[in-house]
Amino acid sequence: MEWLILTLASLLAGFVDAIVGGGGLILMPALFATFPNAAPATLLGTNKSASVWGTAAATWRYARRVPVRWQALLPAAAVCALGAWLGAWAVTVVPADGLRRALPFILAGVLAYTLARKDMGRHHAPRFAGAxxxxxxxxxxxxxxxxxxxxxxxxxxxFVFLFVRVLGYDFLHASASAKLLNTTSNVAAVALFAWKGHVWWHYGLAMAVANVAGSLLGTRLAFKHGAGFVRGVFLVVVTVLIAKTAWDAYGTLP
Known part of the structure; x- marks a missing residue:
């Protein structure tokens, strides 16, 4: 039964993640519910071992259909991988409780800003060029x-919000750019978890196949419906993220 649950969850996670990110909202709860006694690091590593393939597949599909600004994004991908390694190291020495409690409010700010700026991300108008x-x-x-x-x-x-807000991309180009950087951060995380022995490869490989299938379906919908559709999915995902992170931070407090 756990194979069926994880495969279906990974399929749906790949679908959502390919459009605008947020697949972890689906796959991580499924892993924790299926294996409640497993070490969290092992479940995180197994999640990354599947999701990295979905994000890589989405990156490939986006790169074939959406012009990607490689001269800016390839150096950014390298910096992103380094940042992910540093973040993984920092979590071993610095508690993340403060960030956990602040996250719902940060996401609420992102949602409010996006709703207030109704034209934000609908038109692709990069603000910078070159260096x-x-x-x-x-x-x-x-x-x-x-x-x-x-x-x-x-x-x-x-990633999507900052590429729209800071660099002036529309939601479709922002999602394409986000997938490239998210792939590199996932690769860095998988390498670290695998090195520490925190990946269940027998589950991860099956989940990876489902995640890629979901990713291909998600990118197809994004191409068909364009930036406005991606913006709508973004708003839904951020709303769910606010509820989920608020519950994680405050739902179990006395």
Missing amino acids: AETVAACAVGGVIGFYDGLFGPGTGSF
């Missing part, structure tokens, strides 16, 4: 990569 765009993309990659290694929830959504 300035590379620096801005590297800043986004480094900050969110570090966050992904340190904590993680909402990484894809934060």
